[in-house]
Amino acid sequence: MLTGLQRFKPGGSRKSHLFLSSLLWTFIGCLLLTRGVLMFFRIESYGYQLASLSLVTGTVKSFTILDKVARKSVARILSLENGTCLGAVYSKKTWGLVLCMSVTGVVLRKSSLPIMLLCFIYLAVGWSLLLSSRVAWRAWKGAK
Numbered sequence: 589m590l591t592g593l594q595r596f597k598p599g600g601s602r603k604s605h606l607f608l609s610s611l612l613w614t615f616i617g618c619l620l621l622t623r624g625v626l627m628f629f630r631i632e633s634y635g636y637q638l639a640s641l642s643l644v645t646g647t648v649k650s651f652t653i654l655d656k657v658a659r660k661s662v663a664r665i666l667s668l669e670n671g672t673c674l675g676a677v678y679s680k681k682t683w684g685l686v687l688c689m690s691v692t693g694v695v696l697r698k699s700s701l702p703i704m705l706l707c708f709i710y711l712a713v714g715w716s717l718l719l720s721s722r723v724a725w726r727a728w729k730g731a732k
Contacts, residue, residue, distance in 0.1 A: 599671040606665055606728035608677045613658070613721035620693075620714030627707035634704070642708045646715030654716050658723035666727070 600608075624642070628635055661678065668676060678686065696706060 598674045600674045601670045602665055602668055603728060603731040605668060605672070605674065605677045606662065606724055606731050608674060609661060609665060610721055610724035610728050612677075613717050613724060617714050617716075617718030617721060620710050621718060622714075624707050624710030624714055627703055627710060630703055631707060638704055638708055639711060642711035643715050645708075646712040647719060649712065649716040650719040654720035655723055658720045662724055662727040666731075 628639055631638065661682070664679065665677065675683075696709065699706075
């Protein structure tokens with residue numbers, strides 16, 4: 589029987605943690621891609637070249653950096669015990685990084701950077717997150 593505050597802890601299985609991790613990467617990737625696409629339609633010239641370059645950049649970032657981060661995150665989740673708090677889907681360090689990236693996104697949106705640069709960043713980062721989410725989705729699909 590759970591006592592005290594433990595009754596209110598939103599615990600979950602490793603499979604639930606993998607699902608949550610996959611969902612977060614996918615959702616944030618789609619959100620950034622959507623913002624990038626909306627900016628893309630405001631660009632008057634070189635839009636298709638910019639979009640192509642951002643998708644290539646995002647793919648390279650995914651395969652060289654984010655896939656490694658995703659595999660490390662999956663390994664960490666698989667080492668958790670079932671019933672661990674869902675907030676433990678990421679480490680404290682990773683949650684801090686998520687906060688920093690969120691703040692950076694707000695600062696970028698409010699900045700006076702050229703829309704072409706903002707569009708490039710949003711498309712590249714969004715695509716790389718969405719593409720690398722496949723690592724966690726595969727782990728979730730294979731989890732018991």
